[in-house]
Amino acid sequence: MTETEIIIIGAGHNGLTCAAYLAMAGLRVKVVDRREVVGGAAVTEEFFPGFRNSVAAYTVSLLNPQIISDLKLAGHGLRIVERRAQNFLPAADGSYLLTGTGRTHQSLARLSPRDAGRIDAFTRELEEIADVLRAFVLRAPPNLVEEFSVASIREAFNALGTAGILRRLSLPQQRSLLDLFTRSAGEMLDDAFESDLVKALFGFDAIVGNYASPYAAGSAYVMLHHAFGEVNGNKGVWGHAIGGMGAITQAMAQAAREHGAEIQLGAGVREVIVERDRAVGVILDNGETVRARYVASSVNPKRLYTRLLPADALPADFLARIKNWRNGSGTFRMNVALNALPSFTALPGDGDHMTAGIILAPSLGYMDRAWQDARALGWSREPVVEVLIPSTLDDTLAPAGQHVASLFCQHVAPELPEGRSWDDHREEVADLMIATVDNYAPGFATSVRGRQMLSPLDLERQFGLLGGDIFHGALTLNQLFSARPMLGHADYRGPLKGLYHCGSGAHPGGGVTGAPGHNAARVILADHRALFR
Numbered sequence: 207m208t209e210t211e212i213i214i215i216g217a218g219h220n221g222l223t224c225a226a227y228l229a230m231a232g233l234r235v236k237v238v239d240r241r242e243v244v245g246g247a248a249v250t251e252e253f254f255p256g257f258r259n260s261v262a263a264y265t266v267s268l269l270n271p272q273i274i275s276d277l278k279l280a281g282h283g284l285r286i287v288e289r290r291a292q293n294f295l296p297a298a299d300g301s302y303l304l305t306g307t308g309r310t311h312q313s314l315a316r317l318s319p320r321d322a323g324r325i326d327a328f329t330r331e332l333e334e335i336a337d338v339l340r341a342f343v344l345r346a347p348p349n350l351v352e353e354f355s356v357a358s359i360r361e362a363f364n365a366l367g368t369a370g371i372l373r374r375l376s377l378p379q380q381r382s383l384l385d386l387f388t389r390s391a392g393e394m395l396d397d398a399f400e401s402d403l404v405k406a407l408f409g410f411d412a413i414v415g416n417y418a419s420p421y422a423a424g425s426a427y428v429m430l431h432h433a434f435g436e437v438n439g440n441k442g443v444w445g446h447a448i449g450g451m452g453a454i455t456q457a458m459a460q461a462a463r464e465h466g467a468e469i470q471l472g473a474g475v476r477e478v479i480v481e482r483d484r485a486v487g488v489i490l491d492n493g494e495t496v497r498a499r500y501v502a503s504s505v506n507p508k509r510l511y512t513r514l515l516p517a518d519a520l521p522a523d524f525l526a527r528i529k530n531w532r533n534g535s536g537t538f539r540m541n542v543a544l545n546a547l548p549s550f551t552a553l554p555g556d557g558d559h560m561t562a563g564i565i566l567a568p569s570l571g572y573m574d575r576a577w578q579d580a581r582a583l584g585w586s587r588e589p590v591v592e593v594l595i596p597s598t599l600d601d602t603l604a605p606a607g608q609h610v611a612s613l614f615c616q617h618v619a620p621e622l623p624e625g626r627s628w629d630d631h632r633e634e635v636a637d638l639m640i641a642t643v644d645n646y647a648p649g650f651a652t653s654v655r656g657r658q659m660l661s662p663l664d665l666e667r668q669f670g671l672l673g674g675d676i677f678h679g680a681l682t683l684n685q686l687f688s689a690r691p692m693l694g695h696a697d698y699r700g701p702l703k704g705l706y707h708c709g710s711g712a713h714p715g716g717g718v719t720g721a722p723g724h725n726a727a728r729v730i731l732a733d734h735r736a737l738f739r
């Protein structure tokens with residue numbers, strides 16, 4: 207048996223962030239993870255001899271600048287660069303949209319002068335509301351407390367602070383906020399634009415990791431969720447971490463270790479130990495016991511409460527509700543080793559568009575059909591694929607003259623209909639994804655030297671992501687803010703004393719942000735200081 211002040215379950219980027227802040231504050235911290243590498247879904251691995259790539263998460267924007275600075279990630283080797291063009295959307299008729307600083311207007315004007323005149327107002331509206339979200343990212347949302355207590359007073363002040371942020375918004379901005387939280391992205395985009403490609407540009411963000419049609423109510427929030435990031439101070443843009451997403455988590459691990467945190471890998475947690483309504487440690491898969499004053503979990507909340515805690519240790523209503531926690535992204539992830547760059551029919555040859563997020567989904571209707579198909583058949587006959595070729599910005603990933611690409615593919619069913627298994631259909635669906643890219647860039651299929659395929663089942667097996675859910679739980683209104691993971695537990699404190707949530711199942715949700723880890727650390731420290739005042 208070993209003892210520590212806090213044990214953190216999971217060395218994903220949030221567990222590491224939480225560990226680093228707590229270790230910096232002087233706590234004795236131990237992090238355990240069932241995998242042999244740190245990083246959770248933010249890792250870089252060699253997937254084909256000589257070719258490395260970000261295996262799951264593949265592009266950076268949401269990582270909070272305050273955390274980058276506090277953890278001194280640049281000092282630990284993290285370098286994030288911008289794409290030379292943001293997005294490239296080719297269409298089957300040979301037209302395309304290319305976005306990025308100094309490009310968007312010109313490119314859009316060729317498709318629709320009317321939309322070119324409207325896009326600034328639309329992005330300004332999105333940006334203003336994204337600023338509101340930014341103000342909430344590094345603070346706990348107001349938590350509901352039933353009885354009068356110290357906690358209820360604390361939460362009353364928190365609610366006042368929240369109201370203060372919202373009060374700064376003008377009435378039109380408050381209306382936009384309401385729209386973005388409740389409407390479908392599809393309706394909002396149909397109202398704003400006429401060009402299919404510009405609608406698809408924004409609509410893609412509404413269905414990433416969200417197993418839904420862009421016309422599903424609430425999908426506008428997912429679009430907003432992908433807009434609150436920044437790269438090196440440039441808001442709303444996406445970039446690349448040199449060395450892949452693993453460079454972020456390697457830097458975080460270094461920061462945590464530098465301040466004394468211990469990270470034990472290959473150490474899965476079998477059970478959280480509960481004594482007299484208090485979490486007091488964990489039992490590892492190898493039988494080892496680690497006792498601790500606090501336990502923080504960065505695993506999906508449903509996984510934590512249904513697999514790692516004894517059912518009789520939990521309030522029955524809490525357990526019943528968390529069993530209904532909605533998981534499941536419609537994503538299939540591939541990494542491919544290429545002997546040449548693709549050449550797109552719509553814009554042949556090399557160019558800055560090779561550094562962009564290349565979205566193969568030319569309309570909202572296409573995305574809607576992809577979802578309908580996946581529900582009926584298990585995957586879409588015409589899937590949505592984002593292609594990103596990080597080796598165009600980073601020569602550490604592939605041999606000279608060759609490339610790696612991430613293919614982020616939607617929609618596939620988290621569980622296949624009629625009891626079929628992803629183990630029997632992985633190859634077939636991977637072929638379909640490659641053929642889809644080949645339709646837009648003939649010759650792509652023959653340039654593929656090696657491939658890695660991750661179905662929703664593989665994402666669950668490899669990373670512990672239930673139903674392959676990339677966010678640790680759908681970003682629906684009933685699972686956001688004060689309801690993440692449940693009303694009454696949005697303050698990062700679980701239903702047992704000493705148990706905390708520090709992963710993406712807590713506010714503000716999924717994405718490589720570091721925010722849940724940061725916010726949980728703040729709450730744990732507040733409780734620790736209150737105890738030892």
Ligand SMILES: Cc1cc2nc3c(=O)[nH]c(=O)nc-3n(C[C@H](O)[C@H](O)[C@H](O)COP(=O)(O)OP(=O)(O)OC[C@H]3O[C@@H](n4cnc5c(N)ncnc54)[C@H](O)[C@@H]3O)c2cc1C
Nearest residue numbers: 216218219220240246247263264265475670710716717718
């Ligand atoms: C395919 C895919 C693509 C994505 N693309 C992007 C992107 O481009 N940009 C972006 O910002 N976000 C992206 N995301 C989302 C983002 O990666 C995740 O939301 C985020 O990494 C989750 O971080 P986390 O630390 O909260 O949890 P995780 O990274 O899931 O870490 C949890 C850790 O807990 C460990 N664990 C689980 N069970 C146990 C146990 N019993 N005992 C011990 N350890 C355990 C796991 O091994 C894991 O390391 C993507 C995710 C996926 C899956």
